[in-house]
Amino acid sequence: MKVLIIEDERPFLREIKAFLEKACYLTDAAYTALQAKQMMVENEYDFILLDLGLPDSDGLDLLNDTKKMCPKASYIILTARGKLEDRIKGLDLGADDYLPKPFSLLELQSRMHAISRRKSGNNDPVVELGDFNIDLNKRTVRFEEEEIEMSRKEFDLLSYMLLHKNRPLTRMQLSEHIWGNFSDEDSDSNYIDVHIKNIRKKMGVFAPVDWLQTLRGIGYKIKI
Amino acid sequence: MIFFVALLPTLVNRVSFQYTNYFLGQQKKKVLNVIDRNGIDYYLQGDSAYASYTMLKEEYISLVPAIRDNVRDTIEISRRVIEKDTLNYRILIHELKSDNKNYILEIGKTTSTIGEYNKLLQRFTLYILIGLILLSLVVDLLYTRILLRPLAKIVSTKLVNRKFPFKEPLSPIKTSTTDFKFLDSSLISLMVKMHEAFDKEREFTSNASHELMTPISVLQSNIENMMMEEGVNDEMQEKLLGLMKTVGRLKKIVHSLLYISRIENDQFARADKVEVHELSEQVMEELLVRLESKSIHFTNNVTPGITLLQVNRDLLFQLLYNLINNAIRYNNENGSIYLSDSYHHGKEYVLTIKDTGIGIRQEELAAIFNRFKKSGNEDGEGFGLGLSIVKSITDFHGIQISVQSVYGEGTTFNITLPESSIQKNEGFR
Numbered sequence: 088m089k090v091l092i093i094e095d096e097r098p099f100l101r102e103i104k105a106f107l108e109k110a111c112y113l114t115d116a117a118y119t120a121l122q123a124k125q126m127m128v129e130n131e132y133d134f135i136l137l138d139l140g141l142p143d144s145d146g147l148d149l150l151n152d153t154k155k156m157c158p159k160a161s162y163i164i165l166t167a168r169g170k171l172e173d174r175i176k177g178l179d180l181g182a183d184d185y186l187p188k189p190f191s192l193l194e195l196q197s198r199m200h201a202i203s204r205r206k207s208g209n210n211d212p213v214v215e216l217g218d219f220n221i222d223l224n225k226r227t228v229r230f231e232e233e234e235i236e237m238s239r240k241e242f243d244l245l246s247y248m249l250l251h252k253n254r255p256l257t258r259m260q261l262s263e264h265i266w267g268n269f270s271d272e273d274s275d276s277n278y279i280d281v282h283i284k285n286i287r288k289k290m291g292v293f294a295p296v297d298w299l300q301t302l303r304g305i306g307y308k309i310k311i
Numbered sequence: 312m313i314f315f316v317a318l319l320p321t322l323v324n325r326v327s328f329q330y331t332n333y334f335l336g337q338q339k340k341k342v343l344n345v346i347d348r349n350g351i352d353y354y355l356q357g358d359s360a361y362a363s364y365t366m367l368k369e370e371y372i373s374l375v376p377a378i379r380d381n382v383r384d385t386i387e388i389s390r391r392v393i394e395k396d397t398l399n400y401r402i403l404i405h406e407l408k409s410d411n412k413n414y415i416l417e418i419g420k421t422t423s424t425i426g427e428y429n430k431l432l433q434r435f436t437l438y439i440l441i442g443l444i445l446l447s448l449v450v451d452l453l454y455t456r457i458l459l460r461p462l463a464k465i466v467s468t469k470l471v472n473r474k475f476p477f478k479e480p481l482s483p484i485k486t487s488t489t490d491f492k493f494l495d496s497s498l499i500s501l502m503v504k505m506h507e508a509f510d511k512e513r514e515f516t517s518n519a520s521h522e523l524m525t526p527i528s529v530l531q532s533n534i535e536n537m538m539m540e541e542g543v544n545d546e547m548q549e550k551l552l553g554l555m556k557t558v559g560r561l562k563k564i565v566h567s568l569l570y571i572s573r574i575e576n577d578q579f580a581r582a583d584k585v586e587v588h589e590l591s592e593q594v595m596e597e598l599l600v601r602l603e604s605k606s607i608h609f610t611n612n613v614t615p616g617i618t619l620l621q622v623n624r625d626l627l628f629q630l631l632y633n634l635i636n637n638a639i640r641y642n643n644e645n646g647s648i649y650l651s652d653s654y655h656h657g658k659e660y661v662l663t664i665k666d667t668g669i670g671i672r673q674e675e676l677a678a679i680f681n682r683f684k685k686s687g688n689e690d691g692e693g694f695g696l697g698l699s700i701v702k703s704i705t706d707f708h709g710i711q712i713s714v715q716s717v718y719g720e721g722t723t724f725n726i727t728l729p730e731s732s733i734q735k736n737e738g739f740r
Contacts, residue, residue: 096525102532109539167524171578189528189562192535240600255538257552259559281604304549 088203089113089130093123093149094138094165103136106192120144127153132160134199137182139166139173147176154181161202163195191260193251200250214249216311218294221249230293237289240265244282248299248309257306283307323436327429328401331420332386335403338418342372343407351409368393369424377406377413388422401425461486461495469498513575520569527565530558567696571682574626574703581708583624584734587662588615590624591650594631601639605646612651616736617660619728622708630704631664633697634724638666641722660733662726671716679714708732 090112094100097118104114115130117123120143127135135157139146150162164177167188174185183202186195204212204223212224220229226242228235237245243265248256258279265282283299290296300308345353354361354374364371371393385404390397400419407414464484481499486492534555538548573579591613595602602609619627638648649665671679680702705712705726716722 096529099525099529099532102529102536105536106532106539109536167521167528170573188524189531189558192532255548257538257555259555260535263559277604278600281600304545305552 088133089115090134090136091115091117091123091126091130091132091160092136093117093120093141093146094136095119095140095142096138103192103195107196110196118142120146120149123149124153124156127156132157134202135160135162136195137162137164139164139168139177147173147180150177150180150182161199161206163198163202165190165195191263193247193254193256193260194264197247197250197264216249216309217296217298219290221246228290230290233293235289235293237286241282241286241289244279245286248307252309252311255302255305255308259306261306279306319436319440320433323429323433327425327432330428331401331425332403335386335401335418335420338370338372339403339405339416342416342418343405346407346409351414362393364393368396368398369421371400371417371419373417373419375415375417377415391419399423458488461488461491465491465495465498469495469502473502513572516568517572517576520565520572523561523565527558527562531555531562534558564696567700571696571700571703574700574707577707579623579626579707581621581623583622583627585619585622585624585627586615587617587619587652588613590627591631594628594635597632598635598639601636602648605639605642605644607639607642607645608647610647610649610651612649613662614652614654617652617654618734618736620732620734622732626704626707630701630726633701634664637697638664638668638722641670642666642668654733654735657730659730660728662728663723664726665721665723667721670718670720670722671714672718673716676714676716680712 088111090107092100092103092107092114094103094116095118100116100118104116107114112134115126115132117126120141135153137146137150141149146164146166150164154162161184162182163184163186164174164182165186165188166173166177177185184198186198212222214221214223218230219235221227222229223246226246228237228242228245244261247261247264261279283301287296287299298310300310302308351374360373360375362371362373371391383406386401387404388399388401391400391402399422401422402417402419405416405418407416461484464486468484469481481502483492483499484495486495534551537543538551538555543551588611591611595609595611601607635648635650642648646667648667650663651665652660652662654660680698682696682699701712704710709729709732711727713725713727714722715725
């Protein structure tokens with residue numbers, strides 16, 4: 088997967104780049120709209136991450152232009168503006184998702200996954216987790232033929248951890264994913280524990296859930 | 312005016328005495344005419360003196376030989392005895408010569424009749440005076456009404472019915488009075504200035520929040536990447552987690568500020584219809600885990616079938632979410648939360664959120680909607696911006712919100728909507 092990151096804030100771009108490379112993406116970076124256009128002429132990309140506040144052009148204008156140059160790519164708008172009109176306009180212009188700054192890099196990756204899954208159809212949506220099968224499209228958890236009932240939030244949490252398996256996830260990152268802007272500063276962390284407890288209880292009836300590890304003082308991790 | 316009223320009796324007295332003097336003078340002339348024509352014997356008829364009086368002794372005329380010479384014409388008040396009655400008269404005394412004899416002519420009029428005149432005159436004057444006062448009052452009132460009409464208009468359009476912030480444009484009122492024009496234009500310019508300052512503050516909040524977003528993003532992604540590094544030991548990991556929490560708080564604050572400034576900048580549409588019961592159920596679903604983790608008992612008594620008109624669904628969700636979330640957060644284990652509503656026919660609709668939590672101290676109650684006001688709770692946790700958001704949402708919708716609390720027993724929030732903004736489904740009691 089090849090990703091073009093268009094972002095004028097260099098330290099931020101560096102972090103996104105480092106993160107995505109670790110997640111095995113190939114990345115290119117552009118700091119200006121002009122640079123971005125040149126790169127798009129030379130390369131093909133699967134993902135284009137687009138900041139709206141570029142020094143030489145408005146991101147939405149750039150999106151309009153580049154949609155023609157790279158029609159196959161998936162576009163995610165990254166912005167600090169966060170205005171509703173921008174969001175609607177961006178999605179109207181053909182962006183696949185819209186991520187207001189500041190966002191978690193894990194959230195970015197999770198959005199990219201969701202887009203890939205959506206675009207590629209039923210391309211391997213069922214993931215194995217221990218003795219369980221998890222269907223990300225149908226949003227079901229199965230043990231052999233038995234379907235385990237999960238609440239919406241529990242499933243969100245499980246699939247998010249699964250996507251970022253083998254990585255320590257803080258309670259804050261988890262709560263931000265499932266509650267978004269409704270998350271509180273500190274108090275949410277306890278509620279994540281409740282959800283995890285429920286997941287363990289529901290799935291533990293069928294088979295051991297030792298892949299779901301508690302990291303003392305930090306959070307949780309799915310280890311496979 | 313008072314001076315005039317005080318002087319009135321004296322004045323009337325004077326007038327009536329003057330009139331009496333004049334009257335006596337006229338009578339004297341008549342008598343002298345008769346004497347000239349007919350000689351003094353016409354009166355005396357052989358007697359040495361003559362006296363005549365009216366039936367009630369109000370007036371009398373007497374003609375007696377003069378005892379002294381050279382009595383000048385005088386008018387005086389003195390007593391006379393007439394047929395055993397002693398009465399006070401105002402008397403004109405005149406000396407006349409006839410047939411080489413001197414006579415004294417006295418023409419008198421009782422002072423009591425003068426007084427009666429006097430009283431009548433006084434009463435009459437008083438009535439006129441009262442009438443004049445009333446008339447002038449009415450005229451004054453009407454005139455000032457008309458004169459001050461622009462002032463009333465300025466007060467009602469510019470001051471009383473104005474809600475801050477002043478969003479609608481201001482138009483000068485029509486008046487030909489320069490003073491009012493000046494007042495009006497001064498008020499307009501003051502309000503424009505206030506509005507500008509307010510706008511600037513909002514713009515600043517919005518811009519500052521936006522500007523903060525990028526550096527926070529950098530920080531957050533930085534920390535996230537560091538946590539992923541291999542060879543980071545547990546101690547390090549915990550420190551990074553601490554950093555992340557701080558960044559998380561920062562993020563939350565900036566988010567809230569942006570949210571408030573977006574509400575205040577009218578970036579939300581008011582085009583939704585929201586069924587209150589349904590909305591409350593959705594909020595509860597979102598908060599279920601929190602309720603369970605604290606074993607809080609929740610009762611939803613909201614009447615189904617009440618729809619709020621012209622509102623923003625997301626904002627109302629956030630409003631209810633924040634209030635109930637607070638009710639959970641500041642509640643005790645095994646506490647309770649009651650959500651209920653009441654409809655006052657023809658007046659208003661009230662939604663009540665009541666909890667059995669830790670309560671708010673009386674002295675803090677007034678400031679809970681203020682931004683960044685810290686509460687005096689032992690854990691040092693403030694109310695944050697949650698209630699500021701609530702306040703800006705209610706202000707945006709023109710909803711009233713009030714709070715009562717007993718420290719240690721619980722808090723009640725009342726949200727009051729005018730009847731015009733709700734719709735009852737059929738079959739509603």
